[in-house]
Amino acid sequence: MEAVGMLLNGFTDALTPINLMMAVIGVLVGTLVGMLPGLGPTSAIAILLPLTSVLGPVEGIIMLAGIYYGAMYGGSTTAILLNIPGEVSSVPTCLDGYPLAKQGRGGPALGIAAISSFVAGVLGVIGLVFFAPILANQALKFGPPEYFALMILALTVIVNLAGNSIIKGLIMGLFGYMISMVGIGPSGGQPRFDFGIDALSAGFDMISIIIGLFAITEVLKGMEEKQTAISVGKIGSVYPSRSDLRKSSKAMFRGGIIGFILGILPGCSTAVTTFLSYDIEKKMSKTPEKFGKGAIEGVAAPEAANNATSSAGFIPLFALGIPSSPPLAILLAGLMIYGLQPGPVLFEQNGSFVWTVIASMFIGNVMLLVLNLPLVGLWAKLTQIPYGVIAPIILILSFIGAYTVRNNSFDVFVALVFGVLGYFLHKYRWPVVPLILCFILGPLLEQSFVQSLSMSKGEFSIFVERPISLTILVISLVLFVISIILIRRTKTRVKEVVGTDLDISE
Amino acid sequence: MKKKALFGLLSGVLSVSIVLSGCSSTNSASGKQNKDPGYPTKQIEVIVPFAAGGGTDLTARAMSEYLSEEWGKSVVVVNKPGAGGATGTQEVLKQGSKDGYSVLVQSVSAVSALYAGNTNLPFSVEDQQFLAKMTGEPLAYVVSADAPFKNINELNEWVKKNPDKFTFASNGPTAIGTFGTIQWMDSIGADFSKARLVATNGSGDALPKVAGGHITLAVQGVSEVSNLTKAGKLKILGIAAPERSPFFPDVPTMEEQGVKDIDVSLWYGASAPAGTPDYVVKKWETTINKMVKDPKFLEKLDSINVRPDYMNADDFTKSVEEETKDYTEIAKEKGLVK
Incomplete structure (x- = not known):
């Protein structure tokens, strides 16, 4: 197995002090933001994105990835103890986690959540080791038409990221695509949409827009919402009993496998898989009546699905360049900033980078288990930090971050404008993730389109004549339909459980 | 109350960023003077108009490391990519200070090839004082x-x-x-x-x-x-x-x-805005000439598969002028510029 050898090499690189430190920082920040209300992995990665201009690619991505999967662990804590799902994907965890906490069994529930997350996280990464190279081996078969088809496939993700209205999602996507066109065109070299303004001739900086939409908007939202400090009751021992473990071990694996398999599909979000695995667990249980009243399997299954899906999300990200969730979209931006264009070629050209990051994910998951089991009480206390303290820190970091990328105060202005814009978009329920996705992928889409047509002398048939390109286009169509069905289903379930329409893209 | 606090915070942060940006562009209006005050007496900013990690950036970083040590003043590399190198180039040539503290490191792509391909750039080769060609491949x-x-x-x-x-x-x-x-x-x-x-x-x-x-x-x-x-x-x-x-x-x-007459090649060199004093040009010429013979610097170049290729300011200027003329002719002849 070539992949295993590469992975072992990855471990030697991932275990160097600096990389180890980056993984620790990443998972710590991730756990923290997963827990803090009003700050999620997406904003955290956005705020720390400018560090990419200081850190090398390996260190930077190890840290950013750590934030992403670390936050998946953190999210379960508030869901179980406070009945506050940090993200929609944590809603199923609340269903049985909070009743358990009320019965004084919050500790074991947290323990099971951490163990399930760990098992699924490791399962997911193992899957990543085997699946990603299969896709990546096809690397050089991908020419411009195949990339174009891949971008079309990526755009079907909008359906999943759009939240409540697909039409709104498409409009926002188009808007993002238009913003991406500002500046020098990717193929001809002619300036576009700069209105004669020098600052615009270089186009918008990806980081300042991301910081604006995800960090500054978050602060503005937080200032509006009333944040009250919530006290946490007694947690008890976090080490689950043997019967708890026996009851949940099957749920863990089932959740993990469902989460992983669906997670490979480009664009399948954790919200979809956590609900699905919870429902399946309930159907398979001999005591379905216990669900919702504190069944430990009801915590294990969705938590496992959550982590398996988020690990599996790295497969379409690394191998195809398709982000399945908002934090992964920002991570994609991080890769692009480093000039590491994700896609089949990434494994070919930057193999050691990819394998080091994957190895760091094994290490990170072990660290998370260690961090989460004994320290969970401490973490729970952190949820009480008042927002008035967090908000100014985020804001200052955002401005510094936006400035340092190109040492340009125009970018700070852009971040501010997009921050305010993001606030209003959120308020009127226009999803911003399609915007950012199209902003990131727009130039690639255009370029591969133009490249394909230069290859074919302007014949559009090039997209359907080539087998790989045609296959991807057909898959896009199928996926588009499946996504719509799954999203509909998840939406109804969310409504049943929460009682209102939630923005399931977050 | 909350709103007030928000606006106070925003304006505070904004004013900080404005002060910051004001500091970064120290525009001392010194023209062509020939009395050397012992250049360099402070930090030099080197702009690279391409992304970090590219060929130009690697050469610039190897150079800045050598110069910082040699001159005892820090030489800082700042990447300002965009518009095929035009963004960063314009920033130095049009907005940079003309006292030798604002320097540009470019590749041929941001100079001759850029001039040949674009007739409506906001700057021209007359705005540019070439200092020295450093490396090539x-x-x-x-x-x-x-x-x-x-x-x-x-x-x-x-x-x-x-x-x-x-x-x-x-x-x-x-x-x-x-x-x-x-x-x-x-x-x-x-x-x-x-x-x-x-x-x-x-x-x-x-x-x-x-x-x-x-x-x-x-x-x-x-x-x-x-x-x-x-x-x-x-x-x-x-x-x-x-x-x-x-x-x-x-x-x-x-x-x-048997394929003759190909003289196109890649090079990397330093330049500054026109009007930069002669003593600055001299200082760069002599130091870069020394640098391309330094074994430690050469070792660094080997690791990035680039070779030293020194030219003093005059020769460099002439070669760029000729190259630009050639490329412009080729571009016209082949209908590359519309």
């Missing part, structure tokens, strides 16, 4: 490792027989790869007007597409093609240089294979 002509051509002559024959099947990757209509392709086709008597340019976004985009056989040819710097060539995915058919490359001693030069 020849262009390599690469095809997929699976391509049916064993040497450049087989490709020559194929192109002449199949002019309408030939595609080449280049970073734009007037990027260095285009000029490399034109000179080669002219030399072998093939018809460039039938060749199809596939515009790519840097070598990271172009080379895998050539390696996969989607595009016939790429003409890129030796340092850029070395990874995929060593991985056995690309084949170098020839290198356009008078001598074989020390990094690929087995690859014949284009001239050895």
Whole structure:
């Protein structure tokens, strides 16, 4: 197995002090933001994105990835103890986690959540080791038409990221695509949409827009919402009993496998898989009546699905360049900033980078288990930090971050404008993730389109004549339909459980 | 109350950022004076108009490390990419200080090739005081490792027989790869007007597409093609240089294979805004000349597969002028500029 050898090499690189430190920082920040209300992995990665201009690619991505999967662990804590799902994907965890906490069994529930997350996280990464190279081996078969088809496939993700209205999602996507066109065109070299303004001739900086939409908007939202400090009751021992473990071990694996398999599909979000695995667990249980009243399997299954899906999300990200969730979209931006264009070629050209990051994910998951089991009480206390303290820190970091990328105060202005814009978009329920996705992928889409047509002398048939390109286009169509069905289903379930329409893209 | 606090915070942060930006552009209005105050007396800012990690950036960083040590003042590299190098170039030439503390490190792509390809740039070669050429590397002509051509002559024959099947990757209509392709086709008597340019976004985009056989040819710097060539995915058919490359001693030069008159190559050099005093130019010339002989610096260049190629300010200026003239003519003749 070539992949295993590469992975072992990855471990030697991932275990160097600096990389180890980056993984620790990443998972710590991730756990923290997963827990803090009003700050999620997406904003955290956005705020720390400018560090990419200081850190090398390996260190930077190890840290950013750590934030992403670390936050998946953190999210379960508030869901179980406070009945506050940090993200929609944590809603199923609340269903049985909070009743358990009320019965004084919050500790074991947290323990099971951490163990399930760990098992699924490791399962997911193992899957990543085997699946990603299969896709990546096809690397050089991908020419411009195949990339174009891949971008079309990526755009079907909008359906999943759009939240409540697909039409709104498409409009926002188009808007993002238009913003991406500002500046020098990717193929001809002619300036576009700069209105004669020098600052615009270089186009918008990806980081300042991301910081604006995800960090500054978050602060503005937080200032509006009333944040009250919530006290946490007694947690008890976090080490689950043997019967708890026996009851949940099957749920863990089932959740993990469902989460992983669906997670490979480009664009399948954790919200979809956590609900699905919870429902399946309930159907398979001999005591379905216990669900919702504190069944430990009801915590294990969705938590496992959550982590398996988020690990599996790295497969379409690394191998195809398709982000399945908002934090992964920002991570994609991080890769692009480093000039590491994700896609089949990434494994070919930057193999050691990819394998080091994957190895760091094994290490990170072990660290998370260690961090989460004994320290969970401490973490729970952190949820009480008042927002008035967090908000100014985020804001200052955002401005510094936006400035340092190109040492340009125009970018700070852009971040501010997009921050305010993001606030209003959120308020009127226009999803911003399609915007950012199209902003990131727009130039690639255009370029591969133009490249394909230069290859074919302007014949559009090039997209359907080539087998790989045609296959991807057909898959896009199928996926588009499946996504719509799954999203509909998840939406109804969310409504049943929460009682209102939630923005399931977050 | 909350709203007030928010606005107070925003205006505070904004004013900080305005002060910051004010500090970064120290515009002392010194014209052409010839009294040396012991330059450099403070930090020098070096702008690279391309992204970090590229060929220009690597040379600039190796240079700044040497100069910081040599002069005892920090020399800081700042990347300002965008618009094919025009963004960062404009910033130094139009907004930079003319006292030697605002310096530009560019590659040929941001100078001669850029001037040749664009008639409406906000700056011109008259705004530029060249300091010294530092490093350079020849262009390599690469095809997929699976391509049916064993040497450049087989490709020559194929192109002449199949002019309408030939595609080449280049970073734009007037990027260095285009000029490399034109000179080669002219030399072998093939018809460039039938060749199809596939515009790519840097070598990271172009080379895998050539390696996969989607595009016939790429003409890129030796340092850029070395990874995929060593991985056995690309084949170098020839290198356009008078001598074989020390990094690929087995690859014949284009001239050895009978393809003559290719003089396009990649170079990296330093410049400043016009009006920068002579003592600054002298100081850069002498120090860079010393630098390209320094063993530690050379070792660094080896690791990035680039060779030293020193030229003083006058020679550098002349060579850029000639090069720009040549490229402009080629661009006009082949209809690259619309």
